Amino acid sequence: MRNDKIGLTLKIWRQPCSHSKGKLETFHVDAISPDMSFLEMLDVLNEQLTLDGKQPVAFDHDCREGVCGMCGAVVNGQAHGPEKETTLCQLHMRHFKDGETLVIEPFRARAFKVERDLVLDRSSLDQIIQAGGYVSVNTGGAPDGNAIPIAQDTAEQAMDAAACIGCGACVAACPNGSAMLFVSAKVSQLALLPQGHPERASRALNMVARMDELGFGNCGNERECEAVCPKSISIRNIACLNREFLKAALFG
Ligand code: FES
Incomplete structure (x- = not known):
């Protein structure tokens, strides 16, 4: 060596x-x-x-x-x-x-x-999460692991999306400064699991609206975000976000 x-x-x-x-x-x-x-x-x-x-x-x-x-x-x-x-x-x-x-x-x-130097204020990503990147539940005792059956493929896709660490590299690499990969990972993760379903429409609408207000750009399908993501978040999540957003905008 x-x-x-x-x-x-x-x-x-x-x-x-x-x-x-x-x-x-x-x-x-x-x-x-x-x-x-x-x-x-x-x-x-x-x-x-x-x-x-x-x-x-x-x-x-x-x-x-x-x-x-x-x-x-x-x-x-x-x-x-x-x-x-x-x-x-x-x-x-x-x-x-x-x-x-x-x-x-x-x-x-x-x-x-x-x-300062290499230190950034990335609180805009936190503000997007505050707009809907969570599940509102009354917490009680932990449910039995098998109480809500979830298909293996779906569970794995949700886990892959949940790997996003919110570092902001996707935003920095995107020529438009878009946070679509970040937002789509959070929206997909929750849309795939039954616990995320009750708020899925408001989540997609509110998170995208907050992203736009904060000055992030639009996705131009350059795929630079996917290329630099340290957690290999796939742009398939962006397709999922687009579907969630359209469904929510059309049917509420
Ligand atoms: S210091 Fe935590 S991901 Fe690098």
Whole structure:
């Protein structure tokens, strides 16, 4: 197994706050282990900057296990970097070559605001969920696992849609800044299961209306969203969202 350490030139977007202008700044890091994650490589840079009395690069992260959706940046033009089905926190430095230059920028979209460096305000995605991405139920004791029979195929499709971690890479990759893949994953997941049926019409209408109000664009069938999604959310969910929306608009 290759274990040579590598050195990189990093051109990173620096922006002190949401109201200021940003620019790319150049840094160099050495002795990067191929086993490090991308975020660990940024940790190395930040340690170096802190020791030099400089401001570390701000970036979002939480689980570092590919499940929370907090991390994300555009690396050399690709949301979450060059590896398919991989979040930035799960991207390993063995995928980069010694001496390479990486341009690292925040996810950009009209509905996202850069707070600082690579940190974004993605609360617009939360606002879409608040518009209907839930099931209103009185919670009681957990029902018996077999009380509501669901076909295996349907359960698997719902689970696939539920894998969306809401990172926003789909929005950043879409030329229209559309959140259709995100919204469709949430709508499909609930439309497929009986628990989601009572509110399915209002859910589709309200979530799409909120998405439009927040400045997300329309789907242009470019499929860039699907290509960068770290959880392989399929654009078949967008077809499902379109059906749900049409049915709700026509029949309520
Ligand atoms: S830090 Fe949680 S998905 Fe990357």
